[in-house]
Amino acid sequence: MRLLKRNLIVCWFGMFITSVGMSQLGPILPLYIKHLGVHSSALIDQFSGIAFGITFIISAVFSPIWGKAADKYGRKPMLLRASLGMAVVVCCMGFVQNVYELVGLRLLQGVITGYSTACTTLIATQTDKEHAGWALGTLSTASISGSLLGPMIGGFIGENFGLQNVFFITGAMLLITFITTALFVKESFTRQDKKVLRIKEIWSSIPDKDLTIIMTVTFFVITLALYSVEPIITVYITELSHNTSHVALLAGMAFSASGLASIIAAPRLGKISDKIGAQKVILVTLIVSGLLFIPQAFVKNPWQLMVLRFLLGLATAGLIPSVNTLIKRITPDALTGRVFGYTMSAAYLGTFAGSILGGQVAAYLGIRYVFFITSGLLLINAVWVYFKVYKRLSLKEVESV
Template sequence: MRNFKKNLLICWFGVFTTSMGLSQLAPILPFYIRSLGVSEYEQITFYSGLCFGITALMMAFCSPFWGHLTNRFGSRLMLLRASFGMAFLTFFLAFVQNVEQIIIIRTLTGLVSGFTSAAIVYIALISPKEKATYALATLSTASVSGNLIGPLFGGLFAELVGIRALFVVIAALLFCSFLTTYFFIKDKGRVDEGVDLEFSQTGALKQNLSLLLTLFALTFIIQVGFNAVMPIMSLFVEQIHHSAHFIALWAGLVVAASGVSNIIFAPKLGKIADKIGAGKVLLIALAFCAVIFYLHSLVENIITLIFLRLLLGVGLGGLVPCVNALFKKIVPQKKLGLVFGFNQSAFALGNFIGSVSGGFLAGLYSIEFVFKMISVMFLVFALYFAILQRKSIFA
């Protein structure tokens, strides 16, 4: 138990520094592209989207392969590979001379990345059964908190020392993840050849396969839903604020609100899920988020929107950690790395499609329509999940 807590803390630090480092790219990459000679607004937005999107696509294609290697060589080696690879490539972003070189580096970054998914597999393997959801929920707060702090730190540091120097700092943070993993994690995170779990713990192979595919789809839908609103949230804040003053500040507060409540409540929901079952908490969280997203479409002032974002962060704390806990429950340990690799593909595709579709649908219809669409998606999947898992949830 002592080693489990120590390894959880180390993985938390690694995920935090990785998320903090990579999230700093968001506010400064468009300006960096402009500094390289791209002057037209349309080209800047196109290349910014391409540089982010290509990384997600490469992650989606390569994650199953890294998951397969996780099964063979252990999670520790994958943690080292991802952290060192991302540190190495991010360092060279400081020396590019044109936007094409950024695209190449971001493509290669997508090929080697995957620290967070490797950490999830590692914690899922080493955590005691009675603490699995709590451990995975605690680990998820590292990513959330890193993503919250990163853009703020990145914007400030870029103003003080310049964008190129910031890439060196980001590389150093990623290398810190590599060092902590190398020196403090000794367990390989690999299942012995003779150890396995029965795939069908309910006695129905077909049911578990259906649940497995449903969890992949849920991961995809969750990421689509939460990422669809990110590109348009600032516009929505401007729309309901009816003023040009402090728009950036209010938008930052709105985005940060869900992260703050998630950090607080995710571990608590994890403990509850360990007691009553991850499936029950996941169902409640899906229905809860569906309601909150619909209420987003009715908002008429900033304070109400911030309150709803706080509630949404609570619901998010019961989604991804519970999905990961269900994977641990139904998948043999020897196949866990591969399954999480496919799930990371669903995660990355959800990020990409959500970011693209949110802005497209908002322009075609309205921002309120996007909120309602997400609400319907979450509600439909909540009903489907309830029907699929009715025996275990309502027993």
């Protein structure tokens, strides 16, 4: 337990920093692209979308590859590779001379990522069944809060220290992550599967394929819901606020309220899932999250939105750790890295799809419909989970008594 807590602390810090590194470009990207010599508003928007989204798309492709490598060579080597690689790449972004170099480095950042996948696999394989929800719940707060607070952190550093220093400071933090990982993370790794398995062989080795698919799709829907509001939050705050001088600050606070709530609630909901069953927590939090999106469409001022976003964070905090707990339960240890790699791919795709969905829905239907559609997706997912996961696992629990 002592080893687990130490690894959990180091992994939490590393996941938070790498998540910030993935997401902090949001508010400063258009400004940095303009700084690099692009002055057309249309081209700035186009390059911003490409540079931001390409990292998540490429990460979705490579996440299963690094998950497989974690199962083959150990989780700690993957942590060291990802943290050092990202430190170098992010620092290099501060030295680029044109937008094409920036896009190329963002692509490379997507290739070398994989810290979160290796962390989740490491903690999942070192945790017993009784404490899995608590451990994975605590770990999930790092990724969620880092991703949600990243844009605000990037905006703050860019405004107060300069755009280039966003990359240098983040790169330095990633280097510290590499050093602390090298010194303090301990892993006794024994490769259980000596044979190189193909995708079909891996799939045939998974005992509960239906449940794995449902949890992967749920992971996608969760991240899509969290990020559907990102493209429109500043515009929405502008509509709600009568004081336009603090729109950027209010938007950052509204978006980050969910991250703060997740830090508070995720470990507690993880403990609850250990006691009552992860499937129950997933079902309840999906329903509550879906319902909480609806009133966000009817708020009258930014403060009401912040309160609802905070409550939403309390609800969604139980989703990712519970999904990870169920995946850990049904996946053999030898395949844990690969399966978590696939679910992390779903998360990256959800982040990208959420940003695209929010912007397109707001453009064609209006901002308020973003909340309605996101709510509908979560509630539909809840119905699917109820019939295919909750009833099935609850019946198994009754039969085993």
